[in-house]
Amino acid sequence: MKYLIIFAFLVISCNTTQSIPYSRTGEVLASDSDRNTITLLSTSRAHTLGLANLYAERNALENLLFRGIQGSAFEEPMISNEAELTADQKTTLDRFIQSEYEKYLIDAHNTSQSESQGVHTVQRSITLDVKSMRKYLEQYSVIKKFGLQ
Amino acid sequence: MIKFISLILCGLIATGLYAQEEAAASSQPTIQPTIMAIPFARNEFSTLRAYDASSDIRIALTKVKEAFDQRGVNTIDLRAKMKQVTNSETLTEEQERTFKDDLIKISGADIYVEVEVKKERSSAGNSATVIMTAYDAFSGESLANKVGNSPKFRTEDYSKLIEKAVESEIDNLLAIIQQKFDLIIENGRTVTLEVGIGVGEDFDLDSEVDDSGYFLSELIENWVEENAYKNYYHMQGTSDTRIFFDIVKVPVKDNRGKNFRLSKFVVPMRNYLKTLGLKADRTIVGSTITITLTELEQ
Numbered sequence: 001m002k003y004l005i006i007f008a009f010l011v012i013s014c015n016t017t018q019s020i021p022y023s024r025t026g027e028v029l030a031s032d033s034d035r036n037t038i039t040l041l042s043t044s045r046a047h048t049l050g051l052a053n054l055y056a057e058r059n060a061l062e063n064l065l066f067r068g069i070q071g072s073a074f075e076e077p078m079i080s081n082e083a084e085l086t087a088d089q090k091t092t093l094d095r096f097i098q099s100e101y102e103k104y105l106i107d108a109h110n111t112s113q114s115e116s117q118g119v120h121t122v123q124r125s126i127t128l129d130v131k132s133m134r135k136y137l138e139q140y141s142v143i144k145k146f147g148l149q
Numbered sequence: 150m151i152k153f154i155s156l157i158l159c160g161l162i163a164t165g166l167y168a169q170e171e172a173a174a175s176s177q178p179t180i181q182p183t184i185m186a187i188p189f190a191r192n193e194f195s196t197l198r199a200y201d202a203s204s205d206i207r208i209a210l211t212k213v214k215e216a217f218d219q220r221g222v223n224t225i226d227l228r229a230k231m232k233q234v235t236n237s238e239t240l241t242e243e244q245e246r247t248f249k250d251d252l253i254k255i256s257g258a259d260i261y262v263e264v265e266v267k268k269e270r271s272s273a274g275n276s277a278t279v280i281m282t283a284y285d286a287f288s289g290e291s292l293a294n295k296v297g298n299s300p301k302f303r304t305e306d307y308s309k310l311i312e313k314a315v316e317s318e319i320d321n322l323l324a325i326i327q328q329k330f331d332l333i334i335e336n337g338r339t340v341t342l343e344v345g346i347g348v349g350e351d352f353d354l355d356s357e358v359d360d361s362g363y364f365l366s367e368l369i370e371n372w373v374e375e376n377a378y379k380n381y382y383h384m385q386g387t388s389d390t391r392i393f394f395d396i397v398k399v400p401v402k403d404n405r406g407k408n409f410r411l412s413k414f415v416v417p418m419r420n421y422l423k424t425l426g427l428k429a430d431r432t433i434v435g436s437t438i439t440i441t442l443t444e445l446e447q
Contacts, residue, residue, distance in 0.1 A: 035219065035316055068324075073317055076324030080331070146222055146323060147181035148330050148401055 020046050022055050028063040030072035036131040042124050049120045056124035078143050092140045104133040182259035185225040186213040189265035195245040208308045209266045216319040230256045258286050274301030277310035287436040288339050293325035337378030337398030340436040345391045347443040353389040358425045366392050
């Protein structure tokens, strides 16, 4: 009986999908960029497909904002020092990353998706209107306008 | 009671002044520099000749200017400024040699970007490479450089290839220039300072002009150290007739948020030298300050 309980516990533990929290990774590649837009390929993992899509978009945005995208017209990060952001700037930026960015999302679709042991892995193509996005962030003083300030 | 009211009034005035300063600081506008794109020219090849020689460079210059304009950066039209410099049909050898310096001076540009184009042909397709190097027009310091490459296409339309090459790196170039601006704001702008002795004077920089026991050159160096922005300076060399500072940092803005004029650095220096019994004639050209010392007439 004791062994049966232990076995049942192991089966239940194995089947229970652990929630995967968001973490910023470097799994973002430049696919295409022109004068005003950039298309990124972002890979992420989560315990639901919806969340994996959301994580991919967030990761793409955060890489563009804080790291820059190598091999693209936006190699330099828009925000060079994340730690220097003021509380107001952080609030605006959080709001932007949570939802406002959708206004600048031209296209988002999955180029591949798979599920294994309850973990959804997606590679998502995300096209952003960088020019308008930059204007929005400049307007709220999250990023600097070009010049001596 | 009167004391109490005075105290409150003082407090209110102080708060008001502080609030005004805060407001002034927060409402300081961005000083947007002006940029001019010019063709890269080798020493023996003047800027004007480089411009005339190739339609590719003219296309590249137009594309670079267009790209800056589209990003809301103030640009200066090269052709219009070149016309101002070339009053006559042909230039003398001397005019040709100094054409670039004259052009930059007359344009009033804060930054100039030298542009060079290379076309490449191959069996896999044609491509263009555009080299862009940005300089501070006042100090001549290099601010940023980028090499933009277009993808290979089976086309003879090089204007499109050049546009692709420019677009691939123009944002990165602007971003690096902005990083340099941020450093300039933090550490100050670089100027050079030369102090010399007038012809026929009875004293030199190794003279003791007061009771401190220091030579004149040492007094000048001490003053520069105390008054340079964040006390940062570098003395390149000194002799008994000349002292040269190749780096003296000055702030970008004054206390009121306006552009810091170099005269604001020179006037206190002149006043200090006056206390030592010396007259200081000064010349300011761009970021170069030259001071000539003579004995103050009694």
